[in-house]
Structures are given as structure tokens and as C-alpha cells.
Amino acid sequence: QQPVQSPQAVILREGEDAVINCSSSKALYSVHWYRQKHGEAPVFLMILLKGGEQKGHEKISASFNEKKQQSSLYLTASQLSYSGTYFCGTEIWRGSTLGRLYFGRGTQLTVWP
């Protein structure tokens, strides 16, 4: 039930774009995105509910394809501060699993000047 993230790692130059994907084999209720810098706590980026909603947060946005049970995180014109590990957390169905989040293994993003 753990979602699969791809790619495992991304290396970018400042100003370049990146896409991180998250897919599940189960029907999803919601997808959550977090960023964790080395040695720090994960920080919430955004949550997407079923309905194909797309959200944005500064130059970071995400989409949720309910039919494919996939979500993608888009980082536009990356900045040095974007470096870190990005995790998606998927919530399968609130009623049966009490809203438990299953996190992927993460995508390590490195932005170079």
C-alpha cells in the first residue's frame, strides 16, 4: 500500500524545472506532499483531495489524477532552497483506514547554483 515515487533522485541547476511522480495501486482519497531537509523535520507543502484538483504553492504546484491514482509535483524555476527529499503520502480511504498516511520512499532533489 506504500506509494511508488519516481525518480529516486534528481539533480538540477538553479532555474531548471522538475517533476516528481507518485503512484498508488489503491484508490486514493487524498495525496499529501512534504519536503524534508537533511536532519530536519518534514514540512507540509500541500494536500490534494480526489477530484483532479491542482494546487500551487509559490513556484511549486501539484496535480492529482484520480483515475490513474497518480499525483505529480511540479517545481518551476528551482531555487537552491528547494533541495531536500520530497515525500508523497497517500490516504487510501478514510473510512476503512482511519486516515492513515502511507509515505513513499522519497525523491532526493539537489539544486546546484
Added chain:
Amino acid sequence: EAGVAQSPRYKIIEKRQSVAFWCNPISGHATLYWYQQILGQGPKLLIQFQNNGVVDDSQLPKDRFSAERLKGVDSTLKIQPAKLEDSAVYLCASSPGSANTGELFFGEGSRLTVL
């Protein structure tokens, strides 16, 4: 606003010893979570509290792990006896509402090394 506080930040013990971690969530947050994060992996939920009641502990190895949240505020997670595979960062998180209605606020974690 103060964030989620955890202690200790680091702990090194030998296998079969015991260890306890403490978490103080953000004031007023009803839901508290303990996650285990093994190096190179995503956080895995161990236990979830709603106020001082357990909502989900299905992934908690109950033969060695225990957790409590007295008075619905701070919480402790105990491991006894520890095994080598328990080496991980133990993250505490809290949220204001019921199960996963939104953002989780994580603490910086307690890194456990079992030798």
C-alpha cells in the same frame, strides 16, 4: 507559536536495552502521531492518538513498543527490549483536527542507534 518538541535528539543504546522518547505537540492539537523513519525510507506510522485515546496502533510492534498519551497532551514512546532493526529516527507529529484532515506538524525527531 512553538512547534512540536521532542527529546532526546539522539540516543545510542545496545541491543536488549530500553529507551523512551518524549513528545510535546503544538498546544491545542488533538491528534498526535508517532512515525518511524528508517534511513532512506519514508515515515511509517506506528501509532495515532486522538486526545488521549488510541485511534490506530495496527503497525506498532506491541511485543516491544508501547506508547501513551496521558491527559491528552504530551506522549512517550518506549522500546523494550531494543533490536538492531529499531535503529531509526522517531518522528512525532501533531494536527489540530481529526485523522489526516490536513497538515501534519512534525518535530525534528529522535535518532536512535542500536548497537
